[in-house]
Amino acid sequence: MGVAVRSTKTESGPIHYRYFMNVGPQHPSTHGVLRLIIGLYGEYVLSIEPVIGYGHRMHEKMAQSRPWQAFLPNTARMDYACCLPHQHCYLSLIEQHTGIKVPPRAEYIRVIAVELNRIASHLLWLGAFLLDLGAFTPILYCFDDREEVLDILENLTGARITHCFFRIGGVLADIDDHSANRIREFMRRMRGRFSVYHKLVTENIIFIKRTRDIGIITPDMARRYGATGPVLRGSGIAYDVRKQQPYSAYRDFSFDVPTGSRGDCYDRYLVRVEEMQQSLCIIEQALERMPAGEIRAPVPRTIRLPAGQRSFSVEGARGEVTYYLVADGTDTPYRLKVRSPCYANLNLIQELGQGMLFADMIATLGSLDLVIPEIDR
Amino acid sequence: MKRYIIELVQGGASLLAGLGVTLRALVAQPVTVPYPRKKLPMQPGFRGHPMLVRNPATGAFTCIACGTCMQRCPSRCIDITAARTESGTKYPARFQLDFTRCSLCGICVEVCPVSGLAFSRSFAMPHRTREACKYDLVTRGEEGT
Amino acid sequence: MDTIISITSAFTSVALAAAVIVGFVFVNATALGYIERKLCGRFQRRIGPMEVGWHGILQMPVDGIKLIAKQLIVPSHVAGPLFYVAPVLAFAPAALPFLVMPFAPRIQVLAMEAGLVFVLAVISFNTFAVFLAGWSSNNNYSMIGALRAVAQNISYEIPILLSLLTVVFLTGSFNLSRIVQVQESLWFVLRHPGAILAFLVFFIAAIAETNRAPFDLPEAESELTAGFHTEYSGIAFGMFMIAEYTYLFVNCCLATAVFFGGWWGPTLPFGQYSSCIWFFIKAYTLVFIVIWCRWTFPRVRFDQLMNLSWKYLIPIALGNLLLTALCTKL
C-alpha cells in the first residue's frame, strides 16, 4: 500500500487532494471482514465506500437446496453474536406457514433464551465500542458478565455461540429449577453491575466528549436508510417489533422501549444499556409466570411447506430480522430471503461519515453495532 | 466561566470515579484461570461430538444402523456401513463422523429411534490432518468422553 | 604521567557509568514492561503473565530474546535507510537523561548546571524518531500517526516547559540536584500551591508527551492499527518499546526530582542507599499512576487533545507561572 494521493475535481471547483485509506478488511475496529475505502483530507473524512462480501457463505442459496430442517444450523451462523433471534424468526415463520402451534411454555423458554442472548450481544457490543474509543479495560469486564450468560446458555443449548436450540414446535430442553435459579442469580449480579459501567463509562467525561453529538442520525435519515433496532430507537423513534407486532409470548410482558433524544452515539449507547435492563425485566417476568406444560408440540415426521409466501419479523439485538419464504409445496423452500438489520445500518455510515474526523468515524461505526457475517451472509 | 469550572470539576470527579473502579478491580481476585493447569467445571448441558451409546446390560452399541441420522444430518457428515449379525440384527460395522463438517446441531441425536447417539463431553480435539478429523465412532466409542 | 592516569581513570569511570546506565535502561524497560502487563491484567481482573518463571517474571526477558531473534520484515516500499535509522534514533538518546538525574546526593553522573534543559532537549528528540519512522514507512496509517505525533509533541512541550519553569523560578536554578537540595524541609507539591498546579499540568502533559493512553494518538490502535510503528517488526519494534518505557520513566523521574523532593524522605534502614530508594519509590509510584490511567480511560480525540493543550494547559501553566513569579518577587 503506497501513499495514495489522488486528485479529485469536486463540483465546487477547487481540487481536493484525497488521501485514501484502506480500513479493513483486517482492521481492529471493523470487527470482521468489512472494508472501508476512506478518502481523507487531513484528518477529515470526505468519502466512505464500504466494500462488503468477504464473508459471503451463500446461506440463502443453501436454504434453497436442502430440506427446510437442514437450514436450522445455518440460522445460528449469520449473526454470531446474537443468533437465537434468527432461529426464532425462521422457526416461527415455518410454524406459522405450516400451522403448527407452539405450547406456551416453549414460547416462554424461547423468550428467555432470546433475551439472554440479547444481553450477551449488547455486552459484547459495549466492550467492543469502548475498545474502538481506545478504552481497553471495559471489554474485559463485559466479558466477565457475558461469561455468566454464556454459561447459562451453554447449559441450556449445549453451545456457547452457535446455539441450535429451538426446534419446530418447541425447544430442545426445559428450564428446570436449577437453571431458573442460575438465571435469577445472574439477574441479581447484572443489576449490580450497571453502576460499575455507569461509573467507568457513562459518566466519564472523555467518553461523553467522544460520543455526545457525534454521528447524529436524524429520524428522517434513519427512516430513509431503513435503520432498525437501537440505531433507530437512538434517534427517538420507538419502533420495536416486540411491541409493534408482538410475536411469541411478548404480549404477556410489560417492558419499555427506551429511546434517545438526539440520535448521537451517546444516545445509542444509553439505549442499549437500558435495553439490557429491560431484557432483565422480561426474563424476570417470564420466569415468574412460566406456564407448566409441554415444551414441544407433537409434529408430524415430515412436514411439507404448503405453496405460498410468508414473512416473519422478530427484534434481534441489532434490529429487525425478517425471513421471507416462498414455498412451492415441497419440503425445500423455493426461496428464502433474510433481511438482516446490519446491512441497512451499515449504509448509514456513507452519508453519516462525510466531513467527520477520522476518530469520530470509527466511533460512529462502532456505535452502529455491526456484525459483518450477518451483512455478508 | 462558571460552566467552564463546573465542567472541569465534574469531569475531574468522573475521571476519579473511573480510577476508583479499576482500583477496586486491582485489589479484587482475578476471575480468569490459567487454562491447562486449572479447568473450570463444564456445563452439564455441553454438547460435544455425537458418539454411539452402549447398552449398559450387554455392552453392545444400541444403534441398529437404520440410517435415519445419516439422512437427516444437515451437513451430511455421517456415513454408516451396516452389517448383520448371525441372528440377523443390523449393527454399524463402521460409523464415520466427519467432524470437520459437523455443526453440533444435535439433530442426529434427536432423530435416532433407539437413542443410539449421545453427545460426548470432549471439547479439545486438535488434529494435524483433515483425515484425522473423520472419526469412526465404532472404534472411537471406546474412548467415549 | 599523572594526566594520563587521571584521563584513564576519568575514561573508565565514564565508561562504567555509561555501561551502568545502558544496563539500567534495559532492566528498567523490562521491569516496566512486566509491571505494566501484570498491572493491566489485574486492572482487568486477569492474572497477567504467569507461565515463564515465578509469576511470569521472566516473561519480558524471554519476549526480548524473541524480538531479537525474530526476522526483521522490511516491506519493499519503505524509504531505505531512514526506516532503519528511526528505531535507533528513538532508542539511542533515551539513556542520556539519566546522566544528569540526581538519584541520590552522590549518585549523579554529570552535575550539569542546565540539567533540566538538557533532559527536556533529549526528550523532545523522540519526536524526530517517531516522525522518521512514520514517514519512512510509506504507509498511510504510519503517516497519519507520525503527523499526529509531531503536532502532539510540539504542543505538549510548551506546558511541560512552563510548568517546570514555575519550580525553576522558586529555586532560581536549572541544576537538578540543586532543585532537589532545596526541598529538604518540604517537597514543592506540599509547599507551594503554584507547584501543585504546575505538577498537574506537567503530569498530564508528560503522559501526552510520551504518547501513553489516553493520549496515545500516534499509535491509536483502533484507528491506525499501530500508528507510526505499523511496519516495524522484531527488535526494531522492540527499540521503540524500550524507548517508550524509558521516556516514561524519565518523565516520572523528572517529576520526582522537581516536585516530590527527589531523594528526600524519612530515613530507611538501608543506610546510605535509603535516599536512592526513596527516589525510586516515588518515581515508580508515578509510573503506577500513569499505567493506572492508561487502563482506565478512553482515548481522547485529536482536536480535543490539541484543545486541552492550547486552551487549558498552556493558559493555566502560564498564569500559574506569572502568579508564582509575582509571589516570589514580592
Ligand code: SF4
Ligand atoms: S450434530 Fe448435526 S451436523 Fe453433527 S452429525 Fe449430528 S446431525 Fe450432523
Ligand code: SF4
Ligand atoms: S445412530 Fe440411531 S439413527 Fe443413526 S443409524 Fe444408528 S439407530 Fe439409526
